[in-house]
Amino acid sequence: MTTALLTDMYELTMLDAAIADGTVSRRAVFETFSRRLPAGRRFGMVGGTGRLLDLLRDFRFDEADLRFLRDHRIVSEATAAHLADFRFTGTITALPEGEVYWPHTPVLTVHGTFGEALILETVVLSVLNHDSAVASAAARMVIAAQGRPLIEMGSRRVHERAAVAAARAAYVAGFATTSNLEAGRSFGVPVAGTAAHASVLARPSEREAFAAQVAQSGPDTTILVDTYDIAEGIRTAIDVAGTGLRAIRLDSGDLLVESRKARDLLDSLGAPDTKVSVTSDLDEYLIEELQGAPIDIYGVGTRVATGSGAATAGMVYKLVAIEGADGSMRSVAKKSTSKTSTGGDKTVSRFEDGREVWTLDGTVPDGATGVHETLVDHGDFLAQDRAGTERARQRAAAAIAALPPRAAKIAHGEAFRTSEEWEQA
Amino acid sequence: MTTALLTDMYELTMLDAAIADGTVSRRAVFETFSRRLPAGRRFGMVGGTGRLLDLLRDFRFDEADLRFLRDHRIVSEATAAHLADFRFTGTITALPEGEVYWPHTPVLTVHGTFGEALILETVVLSVLNHDSAVASAAARMVIAAQGRPLIEMGSRRVHERAAVAAARAAYVAGFATTSNLEAGRSFGVPVAGTAAHASVLARPSEREAFAAQVAQSGPDTTILVDTYDIAEGIRTAIDVAGTGLRAIRLDSGDLLVESRKARDLLDSLGAPDTKVSVTSDLDEYLIEELQGAPIDIYGVGTRVATGSGAATAGMVYKLVAIEGADGSMRSVAKKSTSKTSTGGDKTVSRFEDGREVWTLDGTVPDGATGVHETLVDHGDFLAQDRAGTERARQRAAAAIAALPPRAAKIAHGEAFRTSEEWEQA
Structure with missing residues (x-):
């Protein structure tokens, strides 16, 4: 064509x-x-x-x-x-x-x-x-993140082909990875992913969902812990995956407050190396506000793929x-x-x-x-x-x-x- | 694929x-x-x-x-x-x-x-x-236009494939036509177009540019009259195309003021049927503001293809x-x-x-x-x-x-x- x-x-x-x-x-x-x-x-x-x-x-x-x-x-x-x-x-x-x-x-x-x-x-x-x-908005997010890695995950918010180009542009600007598989294939952008709430909701309990995820990926995975109660989710995640769990993800609430609570809880559970990743309508302004929070990874969706306004x-x-x-x-x-x-x-x-x-x-x-x-x-x-x-x-x-x-x-x-x-x- | x-x-x-x-x-x-x-x-x-x-x-x-x-x-x-x-x-x-x-x-x-x-x-x-x-933004523009036709022309502002889908969505919402040829081919959206400033600037004079356009299209065309002086452009357009000219286009300035002056001038030149079309960062708010203006056709680009914010x-x-x-x-x-x-x-x-x-x-x-x-x-x-x-x-x-x-x-x-x-x- x-x-x-x-x-x-x-x-x-x-x-x-x-x-x-x-x-x-x-x-x-x-x-x-x-x-x-x-x-x-x-x-x-x-x-x-x-x-x-x-x-x-x-x-x-x-x-x-x-x-x-x-x-x-x-x-x-x-x-x-x-x-x-x-x-x-x-x-x-x-x-x-x-x-x-x-x-x-x-x-x-x-x-x-x-x-x-x-x-x-x-x-x-x-x-x-x-x-x-996209590159112009992404570059500002890269600056705001001060070296912490950013995952591009805005594909679902924009036209299906624009999504591939957006993933590439964000990667050019300094994002670490994308969730978009076609961007991985077409342009060699490294791909990454975690799990969605559906994965938890589909099972009788959070524990069973986390167990299914860890059975497939091992502890080198990111577990989404905010479907029900965050503290309970974190305890279950560490219980299931062990203290070698790569990361937990928070996708709602006040991320400044919740990331601090999550970090403290992970440390108290003996998982100081388990990273805290956050998502939920992030943009360069929110990332800058979160600079003092114990956050290791930012996932950015809508705002990067739509040029942050x-x-x-x-x-x-x-x-x-x-x-x-x-x-x-x-x-x-x-x-x-x-x-x-x-x-x-x-x-x-x-x-x-x-x-x-x-x-x-x-x-x-x-x-x-x-x-x-x-x-x-x-x-x-x-x-x-x-x-x-x-x-x-x-x-x-x-x-x-x-x-x-x-x-x-x-x-x-x-x-x-x-x-x-x-x-x- | x-x-x-x-x-x-x-x-x-x-x-x-x-x-x-x-x-x-x-x-x-x-x-x-x-x-x-x-x-x-x-x-x-x-x-x-x-x-x-x-x-x-x-x-x-x-x-x-x-x-x-x-x-x-x-x-x-x-x-x-x-x-x-x-x-x-x-x-x-x-x-x-x-x-x-x-x-x-x-x-x-x-x-x-x-x-x-x-x-x-x-x-x-x-x-x-x-x-x-796009459809949601376009529908508001259709309401604001109160029956006057809208042309979608935002392709150049958005991803090249998203542009095709945007043209289709605007047409679904009630736009009359699009400038996007692929939307015409893929989805049967009626296509339309006028001319750009480059067409005027490429010739030694506005008169020669208008003459070239009319030689190809006949008077059933839209002439862009604001490259140099608008009143002069309108006089030249009617002189070249005759009073049967379909439309003139204004793409800059205060469209409320300029459309009134253009309408009056066209009428005084004996061209009451020549339509006035306007473009230039229009959205539903500007279209509503222009409801009292003697405008016949709106061309909408960036704001419809990007969902008006x-x-x-x-x-x-x-x-x-x-x-x-x-x-x-x-x-x-x-x-x-x-x-x-x-x-x-x-x-x-x-x-x-x-x-x-x-x-x-x-x-x-x-x-x-x-x-x-x-x-x-x-x-x-x-x-x-x-x-x-x-x-x-x-x-x-x-x-x-x-x-x-x-x-x-x-x-x-x-x-x-x-x-x-x-x-x-």
């Missing part, structure tokens, strides 16, 4: 008009960026570029795609013939996945003909907006330069009061202190480093090892470590750097 | 334990419901059941699935053998797609063995939580009854202070005034009607015509029309009916 119809209709009707008047073959530059970060966020994290590359490889129009377009008279015969031979021949550069971005940072740039770059808009934005929304990164894909009739490139930008953008084919560089500079002449200022990497070079898709997931994860860890303290705060604040600041720099 | 690994790992480790101790074959009832609606919402709308049915048909474990599970030692050999033969043999009933629900309304009920019902949890919830979140419907899937050793069914529910649920295999009925009643003995009270329909009958998947999209859309229109005035308000309020009220009734 191709990815070609994961596209807004107007991309193809615009292509139709561009084929008719010859604009289709003009050289063009499109840029992806966010005008602003979600309210209170101090940085964004790029997610999805590795995954995007595979989708762009499959961006071809097969017979079934073309039949739909013809049957619904969406494009002319000339355009259908053009699409039948479609193959992206341009160049795509982007911030490495896992890197941080600010408002107006050029995140991904497409150089190509107007026609070929235009029609990638929807799929580029879908992937980057979703995966960056910002389900989309709000990136846009804008034409910033186009070839004129004389063959020269001209910078373009919409002149709207409420939606600003900056024209021009930008080279993005950063200094070691994080300052970002754009140039329009392709140069990198002294002491700075160009930060875009090439994903597609004149139509050649560069090799990715399993969507580059591990590499992106390493980049994210380095990017988080390099954040200045005021950007790494969970409390709401201003974006670390705005484009205005760069322009003054 | 199967859908079997779109599943949380713990479903399969719990299955593993259930196979070992025999719980796997106990008869069980699982129920899907929301404990609460998103803040301020007065009703929820069921989305996704038609789409779910196709995914459940493909919920089989093929060789590749089993290899992943074996390689990662997620399940025992006995469980892998069990999964190789997996075929759902139970019964699934649900509220019809497009119907409204309240907190704690049993939306979908699975009767089957504990094992077969247990492992459907993740995929059932993913589909219902996503599609119902509630990206998930928050549904859960809970064991409510299980067969005991004596063969009798026993009602079960978790005893937690913060997460209430009600045990028992419920028959859901409604009276004409909307009141909802549950019974545990399978009866429907006099004067009420049972509202669940059967999707899967003892393993037989009932036929769906194109995922039942048109049927669901008709149901949604009827459900919205039947909402009492206080439930059909956009302003924040209480859910129309709560389970407490039902229990008192």
Whole structure:
């Protein structure tokens, strides 16, 4: 199955008009960026570029795609013939996945003909907006957790395929594992799991449920102890699994209070090495509140998979330069009061202190480093090892470590750097 | 490709334990419901059941699935053998797609063995939580639009496959069209489109861009007039397309002010039939504010595809009854202070005034009607015509029309009916 119809209709009707008047073959530059970060966020994290590359490889129009377009008279015969031979021949550069971005940072740039770059808009934005929304939220949770491992377990709250991408994006940002099996298979994300209340409720007693679980997994498992009475559940868990039990899980109540009681009880039962894991609508704010609690593992569901209140990164894909009739490139930008953008084919560089500079002449200022990497070079898709997931994860860890303290705060604040600041720099 | 690994790992480790101790074959009832609606919402709308049915048909474990599970030692050999033969043999009933629900309304009920019902949890919830979140938000926008057509155009803001499901859910709720081509192909949703700023910016002048568009589409098209100066754009659009132009689109600025100016200008240019369509971060609140404006068509993107601030419907899937050793069914529910649920295999009925009643003995009270329909009958998947999209859309229109005035308000309020009220009734 191709990815070609994961596209807004107007991309193809615009292509139709561009084929008719010859604009289709003009050289063009499109840029992806966010005008602003979600309210209170101090940085964004790029997610999805590795995954995007595979989708762009499959961006071809097969017979079934073309039949739909013809049957619904969406494009002319000339355009259908053009699409039948479609193959992206341009160049795509982007911030490495896992890197941080600010408002107006050029995140991904497409150089190509107007026609070929235009029609990638929807799929580029879908992937980057979703995966960056999750990575950006997940990165804040990773910061709040201060080194304690996080399990992503939001699959059931979001679209079944978005769930797989969300698990990958959270892992890129620094989550330790996911509950999503397909993310394990497709992207090599380590998978983890415990047990649900159904497992307890299905048996005549909690003891029988715990015994069934331990019989299968041994004591290297996590037992959910809050179906009935938590203290009783913990005593039964240790009684059944022994003091070598890996972990207990709490999924309700005041987690600050309950985790302290659980820790004390486990210690008094001679199980000081049994870990306390907690779940239940956690997000970066709750994780920060729980920093002083004796919690070893956080399980995060809804809030990470839905971007912690910002389900989309709000990136846009804008034409910033186009070839004129004389063959020269001209910078373009919409002149709207409420939606600003900056024209021009930008080279993005950063200094070691994080300052970002754009140039329009392709140069990198002294002491700075160009930060875009090439994903597609004149139509050649560069090799990715399993969507580059591990590499992106390493980049994210380095990017988080390099954040200045005021950007790494969970409390709401201003974006670390705005484009205005760069322009003054 | 199967859908079997779109599943949380713990479903399969719990299955593993259930196979070992025999719980796997106990008869069980699982129920899907929301404990609460998103803040301020007065009703929820069921989305996704038609789409779910196709995914459940493909919920089989093929060789590749089993290899992943074996390689990662997620399940025992006995469980892998069990999964190789997996075929759902139970019964699934649900509220019809497009119907409204309240907190704690049993939306979908699975009767089957504990094992077969247990492992459907993740995929059932993913589909219902996503599609119902979009349908619920979309239904409010449909109410706010008071009969004016809405175009769904949020694909670029969300995961590329979630976008297709979101377009379908918005259409079910009453949107007129979508920009998403794959939703057109997969589900028969009518597709629509206009043009983007890139189309204007790519040409030397707005006039040339409009001329290229009209040359392809004729005057039966929508011209985007706000790239530079709106009044100038409208004059050029009518000049190029004639007074028979279908519509102009505004995508920035104060839409109340700009739509009035645009309407007046179009009228003064002799184009009273040219429609005014508006886009730009619309949601149900803005649409309601614009009710007095001379607007003919609303295009809604981000806010409908992300559930207007509630990206998930928050549904859960809970064991409510299980067969005991004596063969009798026993009602079960978790005893937690913060997460209430009600045990028992419920028959859901409604009276004409909307009141909802549950019974545990399978009866429907006099004067009420049972509202669940059967999707899967003892393993037989009932036929769906194109995922039942048109049927669901008709149901949604009827459900919205039947909402009492206080439930059909956009302003924040209480859910129309709560389970407490039902229990008192």
